[in-house]
Amino acid sequence: MKTLVALVGDFYHKEELARESLLKALAGLIEASELQVHFVSHPDQLIGKLRNQPAAVALFAEDRVAPIEQPDLKWMTPALSDQIVQYVENGGGWLAWHSGLASYPPDSSYTQMLRGYFLSHPEQNKQVSYSAADNGQQERFAFVDEHYFVHCDEENTEVFLRSSSEDGESIAGWRHPYGSGRVSCLTPAHREEGLLHSEFLSLLKREISWITDLSSITRQ
Numbered sequence: 001m002k003t004l005v006a007l008v009g010d011f012y013h014k015e016e017l018a019r020e021s022l023l024k025a026l027a028g029l030i031e032a033s034e035l036q037v038h039f040v041s042h043p044d045q046l047i048g049k050l051r052n053q054p055a056a057v058a059l060f061a062e063d064r065v066a067p068i069e070q071p072d073l074k075w076m077t078p079a080l081s082d083q084i085v086q087y088v089e090n091g092g093g094w095l096a097w098h099s100g101l102a103s104y105p106p107d108s109s110y111t112q113m114l115r116g117y118f119l120s121h122p123e124q125n126k127q128v129s130y131s132a133a134d135n136g137q138q139e140r141f142a143f144v145d146e147h148y149f150v151h152c153d154e155e156n157t158e159v160f161l162r163s164s165s166e167d168g169e170s171i172a173g174w175r176h177p178y179g180s181g182r183v184s185c186l187t188p189a190h191r192e193e194g195l196l197h198s199e200f201l202s203l204l205k206r207e208i209s210w211i212t213d214l215s216s217i218t219r220q
Contacts, residue, residue, distance in 0.1 A: 002055035002212050004037050007046045010061040011068070013099055013190070015041070018060045021195035025204040034214055043075045047083060055212040056093030056182075057084075059100035067103075074103070081110040088113060089179030093211025096185045097204075101150065113178055114185055116152035122167045130172055130188060130200075133159045141199035146190035148172070161203070163187065173203075175210065182211045 006022055009015025019039060029035040038054070040046050046057065063074045081104075088094050094113070102118040104111050111117050128145040139161070147163060152171045161173030175184040184207040189195045 001033050002035050002214065003052075004035055004056050004058060004208060004212060005046060005049045005054045006037055006039050006058040006060070007041075007043065008039070008058065008060040008097075010099055011064070011066065012062075013060065017192055017195055021189075021201065021204070022058065024196065025201040026208060029205070029209070029214065035208075035212065043080070047080055050083060050087045050092070053087070053090070053092065056095065056208065057087075058095040058097055058208065060097040062099040062102040063104045076104060076108070076110060078108065081108045085109045085113050088181035088183060091180040093182045093208075093213070094178075094184070095207060095211055096183070098148070098187060098190065101148070101185060101187065106151070114183060115157045115176060116150050116171070116174060116185055118187075119149045119151055121146045121148050122165075125191060126165050126167065128163055128165045128188075130161055130163050133162050133171075133173075139199060139203055141197060143189070143194045143197050143200075144191060145188055145194045148187035150187060152185075161186070173207070175207065182213070184211050
């Protein structure tokens with residue numbers, strides 16, 4: 001059985017809702033004893049788990065610890081960033097999910113590994129449409145969401161999802177091998193409506209299956 005370590009939730013995102021989303025997406029893999037999920041509640045615990053070389057990590061938490069009271073206080077030091085990169089280079093999988101792309105320094109080794117990062121989102125949540133970047137793929141869904149606009153090094157990754165709303169268009173999902181490991185980046189979702197949306201859950205399962213290299217789930 002493979003292990004996924006997950007750090008989910010931050011000042012702006014409810015931990016309980018992100019946990020529910022992840023567990024619903026992975027329910028079949030968990031029941032089949034292909035995957036187990038270990039949740040951690042603090043970055044120090046996450047880094048500690050890396051020493052056991054889990055199959056993959058899901059990060060749904062931004063770098064800022066207290067964005068209102070201490071906006072400059074951040075948890076990811078250059079040393080921790082390098083530890084994460086080394087973990088992936090050595091064969092680990094990494095999912096940077098929604099706020100796992102946010103507020104990390106663009107020049108950090110972590111962000112360089114992701115090959116993309118959050119830029120901004122409109123103040124108001126609005127209807128956002130998501131569609132496969134490849135016309136051969138079937139996923140297409142929409143819900144009210146925080147529309148993430150991102151920078152992405154599109155030439156050096158595989159873009160598999162794009163987003164659009166009345167505010168514009170952006171890349172919403174990309175993935176690539178990194179060293180002996182794999183990295184996937186996914187911008188949805190912010191609200192309960194999106195996090196528990198059936199088509200989004202299928203996409204989340206697919207990407208975690210890819211970063212953990214589970215052969216039972218392949219890209220359709």
